[in-house]
Amino acid sequence: MTRRILAPVVLGAASVLALAGCAGASPSAQSSTDAPDTITVVASTDVYGSIAEAVGGDFVDVQSIITSPTQDPHEYEASAQDQLTLKNAGLIIENGAGYDAFMESLREASGSTAPVITAVEFNHDYPGAEDHDHEETPAPGESADTHDHAEGDGHDHIDGFNEHVWYDPHTVEHVAEDIAEHLGELAPDHAADFTANAEAFVEQIAGLEDSLGEIEATDAGAKVFVTEPVPVYLVEAAGLDNATPNEFSEAVEEGQDVPPATLLESLQLIDSGEVKVMIVNPQTGGAETTQVEDEAKAKNIPVIEFTETLPEGQTYISWMQSNIMALSDALTA
Structure with missing residues (x-):
């Protein structure tokens, strides 16, 4: 039987030294003067990566950590390359509730200060979901971990809660809207594009x-x-x-x-x-x-x-x- 045990992030000393050699400010803190042509969005799985691509369009570079349909995210063992990927993120999207716990370890190891969207917090069954502020975004250079999250913090498995929220169309609607909002703050010149893309995506959700x-x-x-x-x-x-x-x-x-x-x-x-x-x-x-x-x-x-x-x-x-x-x-x- 497949064992669904969350494995810790294990990084060899050589990998850590290699990452330490990447000098300069983290690309997560994108200033208005040196903003890249595209925003790097890192998603825990290609499910959220696909949603980000639909909303971000040509203005995002989406990188998903897990893309194989044979890989169980519960068991995923992150790598040094994954850490570097997250270090370069402008926006991070995770599922939460213990489903992709490797993302929390990667954020801590990489020192990323990119804003984080945690999908479970938009689900009506999630504990404390009614207190979730959909407009909350870390200030430039501020770690997302300094912000208050809904009860359970989106990271730990919660007994009785079904964390597979991407199968809930209503939750996905809100996730798409929040992606558009975050991208609009990172690239104000394209905020209208992100909003329009999110609206088109939500219309497709309505079709589902x-x-x-x-x-x-x-x-x-x-x-x-x-x-x-x-x-x-x-x-x-x-x-x-x-x-x-x-x-x-x-x-x-x-x-x-x-x-x-x-x-x-x-x-x-x-x-x-x-x-x-x-x-x-x-x-x-x-x-x-x-x-x-x-x-x-x-x-x-x-x-x-x-x-x-x-x-x-x-x-x-x-x-x-x-x-x-x-x-x-x-x-x-």
Whole structure:
């Protein structure tokens, strides 16, 4: 079974010396007199990188730390090159809530003072989210860590909270708007472009929500089994019922063995004929997920895959639309 253990950032002495040799002011502190042609945006995964590209357009250079659909962000082990990448950031985008904890370690190691957007803080279920100030931005040269964050600080895993917020269209809307606001402060001459791009992106999100509404109109209340919580926000937005025993999906997410009684309960649920679709995450799994997946296929229950990062050649919008279409097709199969 894949173990979802957050690995620390390990930097060799030679790497640290090499980074120390990069003299001069950090590019994070971009002054009005020597502002670059593009703003370097560093995202923890290509999911947020794609959103930043949509908002920033030609005025940003987006670098995503994790781009492989086979890489589990929970287990990612950052490198010296990642540290240098973050050191050069003008804006940083992370998920938060322990999902990409390596970003916090990288910020501390690199000494970056770039403003940080933490996506979970825009989710309505996040503790203290109502207190989050979407307009808060560190002053030039000031570390983002000196600002107050919502309860939980966006970094630690929170029991009972689903950190996979990029599957929640409403959260992504706010993230896009905040990216535009931050970019506009870093490059005021292009603020109107960033705002227009964000508005166009939000319109596309509205299209996704319309598609989810169509599923709800025909299949509201249909039971879905998810091997872990990755797609739950999208499932709920479609008006579907996540029937998975909590102990099952939580164990898989944490890289632990599913308790035998929970596995039995899950298999009985699948055998009951109540489950209409199963959604699996191909980036994680183990013997228990294989067992329930095999059981679903034996019962002719459609099994579809939702990943945590972008498939090759996809944008955030095209990827989510593909997921929604796959869900809709599965429900009518």
